Amino acid sequence: MEIYGINMIGVLLAMAGFMVVGxxxxxxxxxxxxxxxxxxxxxxxxxxxxxVMMAKGLTNSLVAxxxxxxxxxxxxxxxxxxxxxxxxxxxxxFSATTALLAHIYEKQ
Amino acid sequence: xxxxxxxxxxxFILAGLAFYIFGFLMYGVIFGxxxxxxxxxxxxxxxxxxxxxxxFVIPFVxxxxxAALASKLGKSDLMGYVKLGxxxxxxxxIMAMAYGYAYGDTYNIRMFTMDSVHxxxxxxxxxxxxxxxxxxxxx
Numbered sequence: 001m002e003i004y005g006i007n008m009i010g011v012l013l014a015m016a017g018f019m020v021v022g023x024x025x026x027x028x029x030x031x032x033x034x035x036x037x038x039x040x041x042x043x044x045x046x047x048x049x050x051x052v053m054m055a056k057g058l059t060n061s062l063v064a065x066x067x068x069x070x071x072x073x074x075x076x077x078x079x080x081x082x083x084x085x086x087x088x089x090x091x092x093x094f095s096a097t098t099a100l101l102a103h104i105y106e107k108q
Numbered sequence: 109x110x111x112x113x114x115x116x117x118x119x120f121i122l123a124g125l126a127f128y129i130f131g132f133l134m135y136g137v138i139f140g141x142x143x144x145x146x147x148x149x150x151x152x153x154x155x156x157x158x159x160x161x162x163x164f165v166i167p168f169v170x171x172x173x174x175a176a177l178a179s180k181l182g183k184s185d186l187m188g189y190v191k192l193g194x195x196x197x198x199x200x201x202i203m204a205m206a207y208g209y210a211y212g213d214t215y216n217i218r219m220f221t222m223d224s225v226h227x228x229x230x231x232x233x234x235x236x237x238x239x240x241x242x243x244x245x246x247x
Contacts, residue, residue, distance in 0.1 A: 026211075038212065038213060038214075039213070040213065044213075053210060053211060056206070056209070056210035056211075057207070057210045057211065059206075060203050060206045060207055060210055063198075063199060063203050063206075064199065064200070064203040066199070067195075067196075067198075067199025067200055067203070068199075070195075070199070071177065071199075074177070074180065074181050075177075075180050089173070089176075090173075090200060092169075092173075093169060093170055093172060093173025093174075093176070094170060094173055094196060094200035094201055094204070095200050095201065095203075095204040097166045097169050097170050097201070098200070098201035098204040098205060098227070099204055100162065100166055101163065101166055102205070102208065102215075102223075104155050104159045104160075104162060104163045104166075105135070105149075105155065105163065106147050106149065106219070
């Protein structure tokens with residue numbers, strides 16, 4: 001099933017992969033550290049509407065996966081390594097720079 | 109004149125500079141007070157000099173990304189560059205910020221909206237200026 005040259009099953013799998021990595025990274029691996037850095041406590045997280053939070057996270061991952069898929073399609077990148085290289089440069093040029101701006105100017 | 113990803117170096121520098129200046133105007137001159145209020149930043153907050161230097165370099169890194177993709181896609185017209193810039197802004201910087209909005213506690217909807225507008229217009233401006241560098245390089 002392709003839309004604008006991108007395989008939607010691949011996009012959904014990428015979104016799921018994104019979510020799993022995020023879950024493992026901010027949960028079992030570095031969950032405590034992440035809560036400490038953000039000033040969260042188990043009590044404060046108890047007030048959070050998890051369904052809304054997860055819906056926002058899912059939407060983000062879906063849009064990002066569509067974007068990466070589009071760029072891979074535009075570039076004509078084929079194969080695992082070429083696709084991973086493209087995703088890395090997307091992160092470097094666009095996402096990492098954005099996160100850095102927030103760190104520099106907004107004390108995040 | 110050297111080229112950066114197929115673009116005239118002068119226009120590449122102008123594109124990065126235009127992106128930076130747009131941010132300066134938006135967060136400083138035009139909406140500076142509003143931004144400090146919503147971001148809870150005090151007027152005497154000044155990032156370290158090395159951070160300010162990094163803040164100056166960042167628009168050029170993003171501009172290089174736009175240039176690389178535009179070159180790969182064979183873009184040559186102004187609107188093509190602007191559209192590419194806007195699409196990239198929506199898919200990547202805005203999604204990166206949206207994570208902070210989704211999972212963070214301090215990044216509110218007003219900051220997210222303001223930063224998103226900055227990215228969309230900034231990327232569009234960088235793309236627009238770059239398009240002239242492409243034309244010049246091909247001439």
